[in-house]
Amino acid sequence: xxxxxxxxxxxxxxxxxxxxxxxxxxxxxxxxxxxxxxxxxxxxxxxxxxxxxxxxxxxxxxxxxxxxxxxxxxxxxxxxxxxxxxxxxxxxxxxxxxxxxxxxxxxxxxxxxxxxxxxxxxxxxxxxxxxxxxxxxxxxxxxxxxxxxxxxxxxxxxxxxxxxxxxxxxxxxxxxxxxxxxxxxxxxxxxxxxxxxxxxxxxxxxxxxxxxxxxxxxxxxxxxxxxxxxxxxxxxxxxxxxxxxxxxxxxxxxxxxxxxxxxxxxxxxxxxxxxxxxxxxxxxxxxxxxxxxxxxxxxxxxxxxxxxxxxxxxxxxxxxxxxxxxxxxxxxxxxxxxxxxxxxxxxxxxxxxxxxxxxxxxxxxxxxxxxxxxxxxxxxxxxxxxxxxxxxxxxxxxxxxxxxxxxxxxxxxxxxxxxxxxxxxxxxxxxxxxxxxxxxxxxxxxxxxxxxxxxxxxxxxxxxxxxxx
Numbered sequence: 009x010x011x012x013x014x015x016x017x018x019x020x021x022x023x024x025x026x027x028x029x030x031x032x033x034x035x036x037x038x039x040x041x042x043x044x045x046x047x048x049x050x051x052x053x054x055x056x057x058x059x060x061x062x063x064x065x066x067x068x069x070x071x072x073x074x075x076x077x078x079x080x081x082x083x084x085x086x087x088x089x090x091x092x093x094x095x096x097x098x099x100x101x102x103x104x105x106x107x108x109x110x111x112x113x114x115x116x117x118x119x120x121x122x123x124x125x126x127x128x129x130x131x132x133x134x135x136x137x138x139x140x141x142x143x144x145x146x147x148x149x150x151x152x153x154x155x156x157x158x159x160x161x162x163x164x165x166x167x168x169x170x171x172x173x174x175x176x177x178x179x180x181x182x183x184x185x186x187x188x189x190x191x192x193x194x195x196x197x198x199x200x201x202x203x204x205x206x207x208x209x210x211x212x213x214x215x216x217x218x219x220x221x222x223x224x225x226x227x228x229x230x231x232x233x234x235x236x237x238x239x240x241x242x243x244x245x246x247x248x249x250x251x252x253x254x255x256x257x258x259x260x261x262x263x264x265x266x267x268x269x270x271x272x273x274x275x276x277x278x279x280x281x282x283x284x285x286x287x288x289x290x291x292x293x294x295x296x297x298x299x300x301x302x303x304x305x306x307x308x309x310x311x312x313x314x315x316x317x318x319x320x321x322x323x324x325x326x327x328x329x330x331x332x333x334x335x336x337x338x339x340x341x342x343x344x345x346x347x348x349x350x351x352x353x354x355x356x357x358x359x360x361x362x363x364x365x366x367x368x369x370x371x372x373x374x375x376x377x378x379x380x381x382x383x384x385x386x387x388x389x390x391x392x393x394x395x396x397x398x399x400x401x402x403x404x405x406x407x408x409x410x411x412x413x414x415x416x417x418x419x420x421x422x423x424x425x426x427x428x429x430x431x432x433x434x435x436x437x438x439x440x441x442x443x444x445x446x447x448x449x450x451x452x453x454x455x456x457x458x459x460x461x462x463x464x465x466x467x468x469x470x471x472x473x474x475x476x477x
Contacts, residue, residue: 017321020297023163027154027170028289035282037178038199039347041185047275047350051129052196054278056136058263059119060200062256063112063141066104067148069249070097071155073241078159078225087224092231093241094156098149099232100241105148112141122260124267125274132196140200146207153214156225169210177206251391258398262422265406269416276356277420279347284364287332291371294325295379302380311444318380318438325372333365356416363420370427377434386443393433401426 035057042049074097081089112119120133150173154166181202187193194201218227231237259281267274298321305314336343344357378390405422408414437443 014320014324016301017294017297017317017324020301021293021321023167024158024296025290025293027167028292029286030167030170030174032282032285032289034174034177034181034203035285036347038181038203039279039282041182042196042199043347043349047271047348047353048126048129049132049196050275050348050350050353051125051271051278052132052136053199054275054281055120055123055125055129055133055263056140056196056199057278057282058256058260059112059133059137060140060144062260063105063108063144064147064151065252065256066108066249067101067144067151069246069252070101070104070148070241071151073097073243074152074155075159077237077241078156082160087226088228090156090160091226092228092234092237094152094225095228095231096234096237097152097156097241100238101148101152102145105145109141109144112144113138116141123264123274126271129271135196136199139197139204143200143204146204146211149211150207153211160224169214173206173210175206176209177203180205247391251394254391254394254398258402262402262406265410266416266419268410269419272350272352273356273416275348275350275353276360279344279353279357280360280364280420282347283336283343283361287329287364287368287371290328290332291325291375294321294328294372295375297321298376299379299382302382314380314444315438318377321380322373322376325376326369329368329372333368336361337365359417360420363423367424367427370424370431373431374427374434377438378430381434381438381443386437389437389443390434393430393437396433397426397430401429 038053038057039050042053074093077093078090078097081087081093116134116137120130120137123130123133125133150169154169157163157165179202181199183189183191184194184198184202184205185196186198217223218225221227263274263277266277298318301317301321302314305311305317340358340361341354343361344354348354348357378393381390402422402425405425406419409418409422
């Protein structure tokens with residue numbers, strides 16, 4: 009049973025981890041490309057990237073709804089329903105991203121002003137944010153496309169898309185920043201334009217093949233503006249959107265606190281968060297596996313297996329993320345030197361890497377156990393835990409450090425309290441029997457879809473594809 013569970017978790021977590029690492033590596037590439045221009049440029053990239061993450065949170069929330077509807081239909085062998093849901097998801101992704109992007113473009117100066125950066129850093133950040141705001145529609149479409157394929161069990165195609173967009177996006181950003189090979193020298197704005205270049209190829213290729221009906225998911229014109237289906241997707245994605253808003257807003261607010269310590273401290277925090285993002289996507293991969301197995305076991309009326317798989321996913325996540333933490337500690341000086349040329353920024357970054365290493369096991373608990381709870385239908389408690397961790401663990405201590413005029417090192421260390429509070433609360437809930445719910449016909453659609461996803465494994469996708477051919 010243990011061997012089978014280990015294999016199941018790895019099969020579910022592996023492809024998502026690989027895809028997410030490829031996407032996150034773009035952030036590293038951005039810092040490397042811009043590092044020679046000084047700490048102001050690094051701070052601008054960090055700020056622009058965080059604003060872009062806020063915009064992306066809407067697409068991330070929509071991906072939850074897309075997975076729920078498409079996977080449920082595919083698990084029921086209803087290809088038409090899955091295709092219609094995919095079509096509607098693409099429409100909603102475009103509408104939401106364009107609306108939010110438009111507001112962000114118009115308010116870019118005011119949004120960047122919240123970070124209290126110096127004048128040069130602020131100007132450079134605005135140059136990043138404005139094109140990123142408009143181009144975010146490309147990212148939203150690319151994420152929705154990848155999500156729909158994963159929902160039907162095709163985990164290989166999104167991985168290929170991620171590899172292609174990462175390679176070409178990185179090359180495009182470098183060429184446009186420096187104006188190489190006759191291309192215009194765009195400076196800071198070349199980062200979002202270059203990144204979008206790789207994603208444009210992926211999205212364009214998908215739509216070409218999609219319209220030619222080369223995929224199991226087919227285009228359905230009547231579902232483009234199906235208001236009922238659009239409302240359904242929005243309703244399912246709303247709780248996930250709220251959680252993403254809380255998380256991303258807390259990141260921004262905490263960055264504002266760190267910005268009070270100067271450009272070097274702020275740039276180091278952003279570099280550290282970029283390093284942390286690699287560990288986060290590993291945790292997200294195990295979280296996805298934990299949620300899927302939790303839903304499958306509870307759907308099969310086997311709560312003990314659900315609990316056992318949750319603990320197992322947590323142990324695997326802790327083991328892998330602890331190894332990553334140790335590696336980052338060993339090479340902390342090399343990492344800091346790679347991502348910044350400024351001595352002060354490097355010193356702050358090395359200290360922050362130590363803090364990040366400490367929180368890795370705690371983050372593993374949050375991802376694995378929090379996702380197991382969500383997979384079992386317990387969605388409100390993880391949302392409450394996120395709120396408590398941020399308010400009690402992070403901001404109460406953060407403002408205390410600020411009031412006592414503590415050093416930036418103390419401010420960095422505040423995140424330990426955040427993850428410690430969340431880990432304790434999640435483990436206490438998971439150990440109890442209160443979270444276990446049987447998945448039945450009256451359960452929320454998002455919960456029922458988890459079992460549907462499990463019943464649509466990778467081999468199902470390929471077998472259906474063969475039948476279509």
